[in-house]
Amino acid sequence: MNYNLAQQTFFDSDDIYACQYAAAKAAQMALLKEVCLSPKPGLVDINNCGSHRDMDLNTFMRSISAISPWLDQFYLYGKSITVAGKFLPNLRPLGIQCEQSMFKATNNVNTHKGGVFAFGLLLAAIGKLDNDQIALSYQAICDEVAKACQGLVQQELETRNSATTVGEKLFKQHRLTGARGEAESGYLTVRNISLPIFKEMMITGHDEETSLLQAMLYLLAYNDDTNLVSRGGMAGLQYVQDAAKSIIAIGGMIQQGGKQKLLELDQQLIKRNLSPGGTADLIAITWFLSQFN
Template sequence: MSTYFQQVSQLESELIDDNNLCLPAQLATKALIREICLSPKPGLVDMNNNGSHRDMNFQTFIQSIRAISIWFEKFYQYGKQAAFNDHHAFLKGIRPIGQQCEQAMYVATNQVNTHKGGIFAFGLLLGAIGKLELLALPVNVQAICSEVAVICQGIVNNELKQNNLTNSVGEKLFKQHHLSGARGEAESGYATVRTISLPIFNRMQQDGYNEEISLLQAMLYLLAYNQDTNLVSRGGIDGLNFVQQQAQKLISQNGMIHPNGCQCLYELDKQLINLNLSPGGSADLIAITWFLSQY
């Protein structure tokens, strides 16, 4: 058994078994465990190193997952309670839960942002699943993602296009480069996952590759095609283009199917660390990919 599978198994028993979480909340926790254990992840914190980050490490992420996983149940239960609300009211009502979950993360990590994007995504996904279950509707990838898209209808226009006074990093990147980041992904019903990484992950699994190799291959496709705002924030459009070009080059050589695929990923990791680039948006989508594969 590889280190990945050993670590995943150990963390699942530590972080899930005693919490009595509902199945969707368990799956969200398992998804975050797999994302942090997946290695090597170029520029990102993993089991090998801290990537391009000086304020967080593998253990910071474990502390964060432990703190936020108990909130996943609350997102799911909210989805059931608010199932008959229109999308504006649903989104408004789920935000305070997300903010409380973020606070739990910051307390656990000594004010380090490990999972803000993950909380946003899984809050919406779990809320959508709770709503679908309450309404006795099908719960599959298409239904879940369509429901998230409905809940988030207009979020890019309302929070990024408008001249809001907050002028967050997301707003600046939208104004400068028309990149909509996590909000755009959510409003699209996670189109990048549905059309790029999830089909690759599923195909690799069907072809007999294990979960670790399948996720690494899916990650390569995310690095190649996701418009990752974290990369732009750190390295500008040039930083994003560099990572996409390097990942596309590896894919043209069959990626993780190539005998030297893992070694090439290690080399790309070194390059991104030297350039201080971190594809954090793609990290969230790796977790979402695995999560949706369970449906």
């Protein structure tokens, strides 16, 4: 598969499914921009594989190619919704099929399970808003997701006696709600932290990559990333948050040497086998929501 890393677009359009709907195209581009954003400490990017031994940039590109046809389906599903209470239960089968396509393309490597969950919800929400003839805005989209996911944490985390998945175990141990909590809040972390930073950086004349890296720094500093806790416990999360805050304190990406600090942090996270995968999903969501006023 050939792709232009600088422009984050594909040379050969036959390599990737061409999404039909504007929202799906934006979601596809968000996934591409996230993986190509560099340097991302502990994460796969154009520089290295981060703290991962089972995936690289090509794995992610295959994954995005496999996921892309389902992005249109998530949107069309939202346009078909007539009963609000059926939003989430009937969306799940589509999400599972999308995950199966991802795993087939990546030889059972989990590249985008969190992204499938998030963009399934976001695109279905947009489809429903379009069907209801409600003007699209990031606030309206997030409100629709929050409404669809109301009670999700209680239903899937609080009331379960056993803990089988990583997310369930981390909730039992540390009360971290992870991707479910973000969805139920209507992606409050993005709306309150990374999206305002990204927009402010863009408005003040910084390029998109620098702006996204600055937004990522704030996510690393303030997002309770369950992937970090899964790999390194609460101490691992605290280490990354403190390190990101120290870079922010000297200006982050605005100051000379900011990118070098990120590169150094990348090496430290690789050494500690830490990977902020939840933050990666929120970076993609940040760019995606920025496309809607």
